[in-house]
Amino acid sequence: MKTAANRKFWRYTRFSTLLLMVFAVILSGCVDEGQDGNRSENMAGSSQGITGANNSQEPNEEDYFYGTAKVENIQILILESFPVQIQVIAExxxxxGCTEIDEIKTEREGNTFNISISTIRPKDAICTQALESFTEAIPLDVKGLKAGNYTVNVNGVTGSFELTVDNIIPEEFPDPIPPGKQVVTEADNGTNISIENGEIFYLILPENPSTGYRWELNLTQGLNVTLGPDKLPGEYYPPEQPERIEQPLVGAGGVRIWKIKAVAEGGQQVRAVYKRPFENETAEAGTFTLNVEVV
Structure with missing residues (x-):
C-alpha cells in the first residue's frame, strides 16, 4: 500500500513541477517581449528627438530681421598714389547688440557712387538695447575714371571728391625721347642752354598728380610746346611698376615730359611753377627756370 501511495505522490510531484516550468517559460517570454517593445519604442522616440533637434538648428531666412544701417557721416580719403585710390569711411x-552688418554693395551710375549697407538680426534673440557704433572702410573702384567731380551716397549720406587728372595708366609707354636729343632735368634749374632754330629739346620734371599739384609751364614766344593726351602741355608718366608687385605704388610720383621746339632766334626762357591749378603762385611754390639761347 505504501509503495503504491509513494509512486502516486512522485508522479503528482513531477507533473506539478513540469507545469510550473512551462508556466515560467511562458511568463518570461511575455516579459521579454514587453521589454523589447518598450526598448524599441524608447529608441524610436530618442531618434525622433535627435532628428527634431537637428532640424531646428538649420538656418532659416524667416528667423531673421533685415534692415538698413543708420549712417551718420562719411569721410572720403584720397590716397597718394597713381592711379588714385579712394576709400570711403562710413560711421x-x-x-x-544683436544687430550686425550683413552686406555692403557699391554701384556707380555716371559720376555717382551709390553704397548700401544692410543689417541682419535674429528674431528670437534677447539682446542689450544699447546702441552699437560701427565704422566701415569701403574702397571705391576709380581706376580708369576721367578727371571730374564725383558724388558718393552711403545710405542717404552724401559726399564728393574730385579727380584732377584722368585716373588712367596706359598699358605700355613708347620711348618719349628719341636718341640724340637734348634733355633738361630738375638739376638744370637756373642754367642756360643753346640750341639751333627749329631744334627740339625735352624737359623732364618730377610730378605727383594724386596730390593735386602740377607744373604750370610758361614759355616766351620763341618756344612752342607739344600738348599731351590730356590736352595739357607735356605728358605725364607714372613710376615704373616693380616686378611681381600688382598694386600701385602708394604715394609715389612720376614725371612730366615736355617736348619743346625753338621757333625764333634770340634769348628765350622756360619757367615752370609747381602748384595746384586753383591756387595763386606763392613763395612756397616750387619753381624752375631755364634760359635758352636760340641761334
Whole structure:
C-alpha cells in the first residue's frame, strides 16, 4: 500500500513541477517581449528627438530681421598714389547688440557712387538695447575714371571728391625721347642752354598728380610746346611698376615730359611753377627756370 501511495505522490510531484516550468517559460517570454517593445519604442522616440533637434538648428531666412544701417557721416580719403585710390569711411550705429552688418554693395551710375549697407538680426534673440557704433572702410573702384567731380551716397549720406587728372595708366609707354636729343632735368634749374632754330629739346620734371599739384609751364614766344593726351602741355608718366608687385605704388610720383621746339632766334626762357591749378603762385611754390639761347 505504501509503495503504491509513494509512486502516486512522485508522479503528482513531477507533473506539478513540469507545469510550473512551462508556466515560467511562458511568463518570461511575455516579459521579454514587453521589454523589447518598450526598448524599441524608447529608441524610436530618442531618434525622433535627435532628428527634431537637428532640424531646428538649420538656418532659416524667416528667423531673421533685415534692415538698413543708420549712417551718420562719411569721410572720403584720397590716397597718394597713381592711379588714385579712394576709400570711403562710413560711421554710424546699430540699434542693439544683436544687430550686425550683413552686406555692403557699391554701384556707380555716371559720376555717382551709390553704397548700401544692410543689417541682419535674429528674431528670437534677447539682446542689450544699447546702441552699437560701427565704422566701415569701403574702397571705391576709380581706376580708369576721367578727371571730374564725383558724388558718393552711403545710405542717404552724401559726399564728393574730385579727380584732377584722368585716373588712367596706359598699358605700355613708347620711348618719349628719341636718341640724340637734348634733355633738361630738375638739376638744370637756373642754367642756360643753346640750341639751333627749329631744334627740339625735352624737359623732364618730377610730378605727383594724386596730390593735386602740377607744373604750370610758361614759355616766351620763341618756344612752342607739344600738348599731351590730356590736352595739357607735356605728358605725364607714372613710376615704373616693380616686378611681381600688382598694386600701385602708394604715394609715389612720376614725371612730366615736355617736348619743346625753338621757333625764333634770340634769348628765350622756360619757367615752370609747381602748384595746384586753383591756387595763386606763392613763395612756397616750387619753381624752375631755364634760359635758352636760340641761334
Amino acid at each position: 554710424g550705429y546699430l540699434p542693439d
